Amino acid sequence: MSLVNFTTREITCKIVYYGPGRSGKTCNLRYIYGKVPEERRGKMVSLATEAERTLFFDFLPLELGTISGFATRFQLYTVPGQVYYNATRKLVLQGADGVVFVADSQARQLDENIESLQNLQANLIDQEVDIRTLPLVLQYNKQDLPADLILSPHELDEALNFRELKSFAANALKGNGVFETLKGVSELVLRKLSEETPV
Amino acid sequence: MTVTRVLEPWMMEPLERFVSEADARLTLIMTPAGQVLAQYGFTRAVDVMSAAALGAAIASSTQEMAGLLGERNFKALNHQGVRHGIFLAEMENPRGRLLALVVYGPETLAGLVQLFFEELARDLEQACPNVKPTEPVLSADFERELNNSLASLFGR
Numbered sequence: 001m002s003l004v005n006f007t008t009r010e011i012t013c014k015i016v017y018y019g020p021g022r023s024g025k026t027c028n029l030r031y032i033y034g035k036v037p038e039e040r041r042g043k044m045v046s047l048a049t050e051a052e053r054t055l056f057f058d059f060l061p062l063e064l065g066t067i068s069g070f071a072t073r074f075q076l077y078t079v080p081g082q083v084y085y086n087a088t089r090k091l092v093l094q095g096a097d098g099v100v101f102v103a104d105s106q107a108r109q110l111d112e113n114i115e116s117l118q119n120l121q122a123n124l125i126d127q128e129v130d131i132r133t134l135p136l137v138l139q140y141n142k143q144d145l146p147a148d149l150i151l152s153p154h155e156l157d158e159a160l161n162f163r164e165l166k167s168f169a170a171n172a173l174k175g176n177g178v179f180e181t182l183k184g185v186s187e188l189v190l191r192k193l194s195e196e197t198p199v
Numbered sequence: 200m201t202v203t204r205v206l207e208p209w210m211m212e213p214l215e216r217f218v219s220e221a222d223a224r225l226t227l228i229m230t231p232a233g234q235v236l237a238q239y240g241f242t243r244a245v246d247v248m249s250a251a252a253l254g255a256a257i258a259s260s261t262q263e264m265a266g267l268l269g270e271r272n273f274k275a276l277n278h279q280g281v282r283h284g285i286f287l288a289e290m291e292n293p294r295g296r297l298l299a300l301v302v303y304g305p306e307t308l309a310g311l312v313q314l315f316f317e318e319l320a321r322d323l324e325q326a327c328p329n330v331k332p333t334e335p336v337l338s339a340d341f342e343r344e345l346n347n348s349l350a351s352l353f354g355r
């Protein structure tokens with residue numbers, strides 16, 4: 001859950017990028033890392049295999065700035081997408097304030113997307129978190145690939161987005177949709193925080 | 200200048216006593232999810248978050264390993280290097296399970312850090328008030344400030 005320091009007026013929120021292997025979760029963080037001024041980000045920590053597949057998580061701390069008089073920080077995490085790393089995925093998911101589900105838009109990856117979304121739900125249930133109350137957005141990555149290889153955002157909405165969540169078409173490699181996705185989940189996380197402690 | 204920061208005032212005295220007695224260079228007290236509740240010795244907030252994320256990850260994976268081996272938990276973990284050692288341990292507190300990550304140098308001993316950590320856990324348990332403070336957080340129109348912050352973050 002978000003951490004609010006009333007003494008120093010600071011808010012810290014944890015956002016987790018979830019999704020199947022090679023859908024582009026790490027790519028999102030790398031793009032953000034490359035775009036954000038150095039004084040407003042920490043080191044990007046990547047616990048990865050030699051082949052650069054995420055083994056445990058990637059981590060990027062960001063200084064968002066002052067919102068409602070609170071210095072606001074976001075901790076961005078990715079989980080390992082590969083199926084056999086579920087134990088570590090669960091650990092990273094602990095205490096998440098918001099989740100970005102990064103789906104791979106390639107038509108042949110649809111089953112992996114569905115499986116990963118179901119896995120997210122199962123892991124949240126394990127942690128007694130109701131997915132319906134958790135700030136969650138969908139990102140349909142790799143929309144830059146040839147049209148005959150991918151599903152459109154509308155088709156992906158039909159297949160994955162039963163709850164009519166906010167969804168964003170993206171090409172994380174080039175950065176298209178990365179900012180919009182982060183903005184989308186940030187709004188939901190802070191909105192929930194605002195509702196939990198009404199003014 | 201070395202900075203000590205705490206989320207709630209009751210943590211300050213036990214933390215300062217621990218740092219002084221154990222001669223710790225850096226100390227973090229955090230939740231199992233890696234959210235920092237108190238800190239000593241770090242200067243950049245983003246460095247604190249990285250250290251906390253890694254510490255929480257080590258603690259979580261160690262706990263999972265304990266589960267696989269049929270142990271309830273491994274309570275503390277110690278790595279000693281040439282110039283620094285790290286001590287990572289959990290404690291029970293009325294606010295829930297907490298983790299402490301301590302970085303120490305050759306000016307102290309791992310045993311002393313462990314000894315004073317146990318005292319720290321007791322002190323924090325005794326100092327913890329029953330009621331968690333609740334105050335209003337965000338104003339209703341926070342979106343504009345959020346949008347401005349994100350736009351400046353991405354140079355837009």
